[in-house]
Amino acid sequence: xxxxxxxxxxxxxxxxxxxxxxxxxxxxxxxxxxxxxxxxxxxxxxxxxxxxxxxxxxxxxxxxxxxxxxxxxxxxxxxxxxxxxxxxxxxxxxxxxxxxxxxxxxxxxxxxxxxxxxxxxxxxxxxxxxxxxxxxxxxxxxxxxxxxxxxxxxxxxxxxxxxxxxxxxxxxxxxxxxxxxxxxxxxxxxxxx
Numbered sequence: 001x002x003x004x005x006x007x008x009x010x011x012x013x014x015x016x017x018x019x020x021x022x023x024x025x026x027x028x029x030x031x032x033x034x035x036x037x038x039x040x041x042x043x044x045x046x047x048x049x050x051x052x053x054x055x056x057x058x059x060x061x062x063x064x065x066x067x068x069x070x071x072x073x074x075x076x077x078x079x080x081x082x083x084x085x086x087x088x089x090x091x092x093x094x095x096x097x098x099x100x101x102x103x104x105x106x107x108x109x110x111x112x113x114x115x116x117x118x119x120x121x122x123x124x125x126x127x128x129x130x131x132x133x134x135x136x137x138x139x140x141x142x143x144x145x146x147x148x149x150x151x152x153x154x155x156x157x158x159x160x161x162x163x164x165x166x167x168x169x170x171x172x173x174x175x176x177x178x179x180x181x182x183x184x185x186x187x188x189x190x191x192x193x
Contacts, residue, residue, distance in 0.1 A: 010067040015179045017044055021051035022106050024138050024174045024187050029055050036101025041090050042108030046072025053083035062088040093124040100128055103135040107176060110139035110152040118160035126165035129192045136189055140176050143184035157188055167191045
């Protein structure tokens, strides 16, 4: 997937980098939802992954923007946390050669351009998530239309995961925090069959 625009965004301060984990993700951690080994897809500068590592999770953060991954690694070193970070393509997660107990996607799925790409991404998640594992997605919703962010509808999320690999357990209203304020979002739980 082309990540040029996102890579350029990290030459400055992108509005999705808020200097802390997303509150909805912190809530998942507090409730013990993100268990075992965790893959954080589209990790950016790593705040969610670092929060997981601080709570004892083995976590690998993957992002297509090298500057973001460098920043995440620097934060891990400064905070003495053992989170790992790698530059990678979210549409080629099988290239990681690993399987995980849990996947976190905080604001990646909603930037995918079409149904075909969203289905391809869901298939990649199925390949790297162990059977019975869960993926949690926090995505800006269509209720944010007109805001300076891409968005996705609930039916588009359900359609992408409408395969024998997945069971959609919940699509709940939530919020996604940006530097300019909170946006309406979907907090989605899907379980790997």
